[in-house]
Amino acid sequence: MFTGLCAFPLTPFRDECIDFQAFEKLLxxxxxxxxxxxxxMGSTGLYPYLDHAEFQSVAEKTVALADGIPVMVGIGxxxxxxxxxxxxxxxxxxxxxxxxxxxxxxxxxxAEVYNLYAKVSAELSVPLCVYENPxxxxxxxxxxxxxxxxxxxxxxxxxIPGMPFAxxxxxxxxxxxxxxxxxxxxxxxxxxxxxxxxxxxxxDLWLSVVGGLFPQTAMRIVQAIKDHQAVLAIQWAxxxxxxxxxxxxxxxxMRVMATAADILGITESNCLPxxxxxxxxxxxxxxxxxxxxxxLS
Amino acid sequence: MFTGLCAFPLTPFRDECIDFQAFEKLLxxxxxxxxxxxxxMGSTGLYPYLDHAEFQSVAEKTVALADGIPVMVGIGxxxxxxxxxxxxxxxxxxxxxxxxxxxxxxxxxxAEVYNLYAKVSAELSVPLCVYENPxxxxxxxxxxxxxxxxxxxxxxxxxIPGMPFAxxxxxxxxxxxxxxxxxxxxxxxxxxxxxxxxxxxxxDLWLSVVGGLFPQTAMRIVQAIKDHQAVLAIQWAxxxxxxxxxxxxxxxxMRVMATAADILGITESNCLPxxxxxxxxxxxxxxxxxxxxxxLS
Numbered sequence: 001m002f003t004g005l006c007a008f009p010l011t012p013f014r015d016e017c018i019d020f021q022a023f024e025k026l027l028x029x030x031x032x033x034x035x036x037x038x039x040x041m042g043s044t045g046l047y048p049y050l051d052h053a054e055f056q057s058v059a060e061k062t063v064a065l066a067d068g069i070p071v072m073v074g075i076g077x078x079x080x081x082x083x084x085x086x087x088x089x090x091x092x093x094x095x096x097x098x099x100x101x102x103x104x105x106x107x108x109x110x111a112e113v114y115n116l117y118a119k120v121s122a123e124l125s126v127p128l129c130v131y132e133n134p135x136x137x138x139x140x141x142x143x144x145x146x147x148x149x150x151x152x153x154x155x156x157x158x159x160i161p162g163m164p165f166a167x168x169x170x171x172x173x174x175x176x177x178x179x180x181x182x183x184x185x186x187x188x189x190x191x192x193x194x195x196x197x198x199x200x201x202x203x204d205l206w207l208s209v210v211g212g213l214f215p216q217t218a219m220r221i222v223q224a225i226k227d228h229q230a231v232l233a234i235q236w237a238x239x240x241x242x243x244x245x246x247x248x249x250x251x252x253x254m255r256v257m258a259t260a261a262d263i264l265g266i267t268e269s270n271c272l273p274x275x276x277x278x279x280x281x282x283x284x285x286x287x288x289x290x291x292x293x294x295x296l297s
Numbered sequence: 298m299f300t301g302l303c304a305f306p307l308t309p310f311r312d313e314c315i316d317f318q319a320f321e322k323l324l325x326x327x328x329x330x331x332x333x334x335x336x337x338m339g340s341t342g343l344y345p346y347l348d349h350a351e352f353q354s355v356a357e358k359t360v361a362l363a364d365g366i367p368v369m370v371g372i373g374x375x376x377x378x379x380x381x382x383x384x385x386x387x388x389x390x391x392x393x394x395x396x397x398x399x400x401x402x403x404x405x406x407x408a409e410v411y412n413l414y415a416k417v418s419a420e421l422s423v424p425l426c427v428y429e430n431p432x433x434x435x436x437x438x439x440x441x442x443x444x445x446x447x448x449x450x451x452x453x454x455x456x457i458p459g460m461p462f463a464x465x466x467x468x469x470x471x472x473x474x475x476x477x478x479x480x481x482x483x484x485x486x487x488x489x490x491x492x493x494x495x496x497x498x499x500x501d502l503w504l505s506v507v508g509g510l511f512p513q514t515a516m517r518i519v520q521a522i523k524d525h526q527a528v529l530a531i532q533w534a535x536x537x538x539x540x541x542x543x544x545x546x547x548x549x550x551m552r553v554m555a556t557a558a559d560i561l562g563i564t565e566s567n568c569l570p571x572x573x574x575x576x577x578x579x580x581x582x583x584x585x586x587x588x589x590x591x592x593l594s
């Protein structure tokens with residue numbers, strides 16, 4: 001489950017309802033590219049915006065259409081009771097893993113986050129991936145908390161926030177994490193910009209936003225690293241730099257990928273639920289040019 | 298509606314369900330103290346954690362028990378469709394105003410926030426109070442956005458985040474805000490620590506967390522300012538400084554007030570929905586000492 005490329009597709013909307021036709025098209029790109037795993041309803045897949053019925057439908061649809069590729073789903077919610085309900089629905093749908101971020105409105109304390117993971121992991125019969133994303137949850141894991149959470153049953157992976165692994169600080173951070181979690185714990189790199197350096201530095205998998213829409217491109221990079229073609233992988237990743245700049249200017253990849261899916265003709269021109277909006281027309285034009293130049297697929 | 302003290306009570310829970318018995322006790326403290334208005338389901342009242350049925354029950358209960366005191370409710374949600382649904386339910390329950398923060402998971406853009414307020418204000422027949430709280434929404438209003446939102450129908454008040462009004466920067470900020478919004482727009486101070494200086498500097502009302510549980514204490518301060526007894530008001534507020542320090546150490550007043558409600562015997566020992574927890578036992582002990590020393594009521 002936790003190796004290679006884990007692709008994070010959008011959950012596309014049309015008039016405030018999930019656009020399952022578009023979602024099928026997104027999933028077929030992932031199965032065609034034979035990504036290593038699929039994470040539906042990650043941050044890019046808008047998990048906190050979905051109600052339980054929407055969550056259940058997307059989980060079932062993803063498992064049904066994944067063509068045997070293992071499926072993970074994001075089960076975060078503000079209240080523990082809702083996380084538990086989503087964990088139940090996800091397992092009933094046949095997912096192979098769950099992704100859990102410490103979602104908050106009032107930022108959480110370490111004790112609250114630990115208890116959340118303890119309660120949820122106790123109810124699981126599939127592995128759980130801890131999801132650290134301070135940009136959306138306002139929570140940063142201390143090493144002590146990682147060590148405690150990693151000891152819980154069913155906790156099998158950690159999705160760490162993007163950081164520059166190419167420099168000494170990033171490498172040290174990864175080594176430090178390895179030293180405090182069990183040896184078989186998978187550590188995944190997120191923040192697409194940092195993926196190649198992260199994989200090179202020893203991360204087990206790339207949890208990828210760009211791979212959710214352009215899986216061939218992302219798989220080519222992952223394969224190059226597996227084939228010890230690091231120079232090639234770095235070159236390809238460097239070509240994507242203008243895309244990462246768009247991500248940075250637009251609070252992450254979600255709005256960029258939503259706009260790209262429209263440009264590709266897969267979704268509505270605005271496939272996000274209100275109040276979320278796709279890129280401005282100026283940014284959309286830059287993205288359109290970029291997609292042509294980069295020949296993403 | 299938008300003058301004097303607006304008290305923000307907790308929404309107490311017991312075993313993951315709303316504890317209406319405790320909520321009645323909280324409301325009776327507010328009606329006894331004759332607060333100027335009540336805001337149920339503000340941040341302290343945990344609005345984003347409630348589902349629509351819980352929201353409707355609390356709105357109806359508050360209006361029924363408010364003894365004629367005008368009631369406002371927080372209607373924020375991640376999706377605009379849910380905000381609109383809450384606006385409908387709130388008005389049906391008979392509230393006199395609604396409070397709306399730009400709630401986010403993916404931080405919002407200015408255009409998204411403007412459209413949210415435009416859509417919601419168009420569906421209202423009661424005034425709306427704009428709620429800026431970057432600590433929980435990750436969104437800061439620009440002056441331009443305030444000016445645009447303030448021009449929308451039914452937008453009647455702004456709840457600005459706590460800032461030190463006693464210094465020149467705070468006073469300038471307030472003067473600047475006054476210059477860009479219509480003359481009849483109420484500007485309310487939040488962040489209890491800054492309330493006296495804010496009211497002194499010309500804010501129209503104090504939107505108060507401490508006033509949601511200790512309304513007599515908060516009303517005494519507001520009355521002193523109305524009576525031009527500024528020195529007295531400042532003295533009283535300064536006595537509360539250790540309480541504000543507890544707020545700062547615990548990510549705001551919510552957990553402190555939840556623990557205080559338990560100490561007063563109003564609620565369960567943990568009246569918060571999971572994963573939220575009250576203060577640690579050490580902090581609880583400090584609070585208990587403090588409540589005795591300060592003689593809050």
